[in-house]
Amino acid sequence: MSVGVVGGPHHFKWRSYLWLVASTIVLTIVIAEISVSQVSLAVPGRGLIGEIAAATLDTLRRLLAGLFVGITAGSLLGTAMGAVPILDRLLSPPIHALRQVPLFGWIPLIGLWAGLGEPSKVTFVALAVAYVMVLSAHEAIRSISPRLTEVSRALGLDPLTKLRVLVIPSVTPALLAGVRIALAAGWSAVVGAEILMAAAPGLGALIWGAREVGRPEIVVAGSVVVGVLGALSNAGLRSFEQRVLHRYYR
Amino acid sequence: MIAASIELNGVNKSFALNGERIDALRSIDLFARPGEFVCVVGASGCGKSTLLRLILGLDHADAGRVSIDGKPVTAPGPDRGIVFQDHRLFPWLTVSENIALALHASDWDASERRRRVREHIDLVGLGRFGDALPDQISGGMAQRAAIARALVAGPKVLLLDEPLGALDALTRHYLQDELLRVWQAERPTVIMVTHDIDEAVYLGDRVIVMSSRPGRIKKSIDIDLERPRRRDDLRLAALRNEILSLFDWSAIAQQ
Numbered sequence: 114m115s116v117g118v119v120g121g122p123h124h125f126k127w128r129s130y131l132w133l134v135a136s137t138i139v140l141t142i143v144i145a146e147i148s149v150s151q152v153s154l155a156v157p158g159r160g161l162i163g164e165i166a167a168a169t170l171d172t173l174r175r176l177l178a179g180l181f182v183g184i185t186a187g188s189l190l191g192t193a194m195g196a197v198p199i200l201d202r203l204l205s206p207p208i209h210a211l212r213q214v215p216l217f218g219w220i221p222l223i224g225l226w227a228g229l230g231e232p233s234k235v236t237f238v239a240l241a242v243a244y245v246m247v248l249s250a251h252e253a254i255r256s257i258s259p260r261l262t263e264v265s266r267a268l269g270l271d272p273l274t275k276l277r278v279l280v281i282p283s284v285t286p287a288l289l290a291g292v293r294i295a296l297a298a299g300w301s302a303v304v305g306a307e308i309l310m311a312a313a314p315g316l317g318a319l320i321w322g323a324r325e326v327g328r329p330e331i332v333v334a335g336s337v338v339v340g341v342l343g344a345l346s347n348a349g350l351r352s353f354e355q356r357v358l359h360r361y362y363r
Numbered sequence: 364m365i366a367a368s369i370e371l372n373g374v375n376k377s378f379a380l381n382g383e384r385i386d387a388l389r390s391i392d393l394f395a396r397p398g399e400f401v402c403v404v405g406a407s408g409c410g411k412s413t414l415l416r417l418i419l420g421l422d423h424a425d426a427g428r429v430s431i432d433g434k435p436v437t438a439p440g441p442d443r444g445i446v447f448q449d450h451r452l453f454p455w456l457t458v459s460e461n462i463a464l465a466l467h468a469s470d471w472d473a474s475e476r477r478r479r480v481r482e483h484i485d486l487v488g489l490g491r492f493g494d495a496l497p498d499q500i501s502g503g504m505a506q507r508a509a510i511a512r513a514l515v516a517g518p519k520v521l522l523l524d525e526p527l528g529a530l531d532a533l534t535r536h537y538l539q540d541e542l543l544r545v546w547q548a549e550r551p552t553v554i555m556v557t558h559d560i561d562e563a564v565y566l567g568d569r570v571i572v573m574s575s576r577p578g579r580i581k582k583s584i585d586i587d588l589e590r591p592r593r594r595d596d597l598r599l600a601a602l603r604n605e606i607l608s609l610f611d612w613s614a615i616a617q618q
């Protein structure tokens with residue numbers, strides 16, 4: 114099996130991420146210190162760090178909801194398209210056509226359908242995630258070797274055994290690679306949604322709001338948090354891939 | 364293990380390819396008696412793999428009957444084992460796990476399964492490689508693992524589709540003798556497809572020559588030579604020449 118799609122999970126190093134995290138924490142504290150000493154707090158009774166932490170939680174909640182919906186829906190659709198050729202022929206052209214709409218071009222449409230509140234933000238994230246997952250799941254299903262499928266039939270494997278020895282090992286690498294890309298897409302979607310859709314608590318809104326009231330330290334700290342969380346989640350998934358699934362990458 | 368007879372009566376099989384009908388097999392009659400070693404030779408595309416797929420139950424005949432011990436074949440079953448041209452081991456399972464897969468539906472308990480797997484790993488001479496993954500062993504070893512997988516459930520019928528075709532001459536000779544040893548130990552009925560006529564006359568009790576488009580049985584030639592055979596036996600050379608003369612070279616050249 115090819116390693117190409119996943120970019121070689123074997124080369125991943127935790128140490129470099131450790132450095133990233135440590136330096137970021139220091140940076141954030143320094144920025145926070147400066148801001149606390151120089152500028153009045155945006156929310157009385159709550160420090161900059163508290164503010165960012167609260168915004169981070171809101172963003173994470175939204176991201177997780179969008180990931181859950183998007184990964185589920187995208188994987189199901191992609192699997193169905195990979196397994197049923199007629200579905201593939203029916204759905205592939207419209208899906209690729211819709212992809213021509215830039216991701217953020219969906220915001221006005223979603224706004225029309227679902228307003229600009231919480232559900233439409235989650236929908237937007239789910240959309241970004243789902244598109245990636247449709248492609249990955251499709252690819253994953255197609256990476257099941259017809260020869261091994263034939264062997265499974267020749268051995269008369271029952272569906273559960275077939276799932277265990279054929280389907281799961283075959284689809285997991287492509288699927289996990291998809292999840293990592295989806296995660297990155299989800300991050301930019303959630304932050305973008307918080308900036309472009311009606312104000313809501315969250316990192317994107319915090320950063321954007323800070324820019325408008327002239328508080329660069331919040332902009333910087335917020336952006337750093339977004340970057341670090343993105344890098345960390347990617348790192349977490351990679352190490353998961355590496356630990357649990359290295360057997361399937363061959 | 365009690366071997367089984369294989370019988371095909373008036374079997375037709377055609378495929379549609381780009382709107383064109385391809386007669387892969389037409390009017391095939393074949394009887395292999397229990398324990399017999401039958402080799403099948405013929406030009407590429409004459410329907411040899413299709414024949415095996417029908418006996419295995421991976422595919423179904425358009426007309427005619429395929430039966431094992433008189434019972435019609437409907438689907439693959441543990442009474443038949445197959446070795447493909449490529450080893451087709453699951454790359455993420457060890458050699459033992461791959462072989463054990465053929466026992467997943469057997470009545471044997473776990474310890475008996477383990478015993479059988481070990482026994483068959485030894486039978487094909489892979490004793491120390493049970494825990495190796497397929498890409499950690501050579502092509503010839505992987506093919507031997509595939510043979511063990513085909514045999515471990517104690518099939519009455521062993522189907523071989525050019526199992527040694529991809530190997531170098533030395534390994535091939537070695538595995539031919541291993542195959543004979545295994546066959547003599549377990550005595551399944553064997554149908555072996557090969558493009559190597561020397562291999563066919565050396566191994567088979569009988570060699571079936573097929574012609575193509577449509578795929579038919581052209582002739583069946585008994586190899587009435589005592590075993591063990593010698594590769595340099597002149598009678599083998601004579602039989603090989605007889606079989607070669609049956610090939611329709613003009614038809615092959617046209618392909």
Ligand SMILES: Nc1ncnc2c1ncn2[C@@H]1O[C@H](COP(=O)(O)OP(=O)(O)OP(=O)(O)O)[C@@H](O)[C@H]1O
Nearest residue numbers: 378379380385387406407408409410411412413414
């Ligand atoms: N699934 C299929 N769909 C369409 N045509 C097929 C299919 N399987 C086999 N055929 C056709 O049937 C004919 C016989 O195929 P088969 O694979 O049995 O040949 P073969 O004798 O095994 O050839 P080779 O020695 O090259 O392996 C070929 O012409 C092939 O194109």
Ligand SMILES: [Mg+2]
Nearest residue numbers: 411412413524
């Ligand atoms: Mg063939």
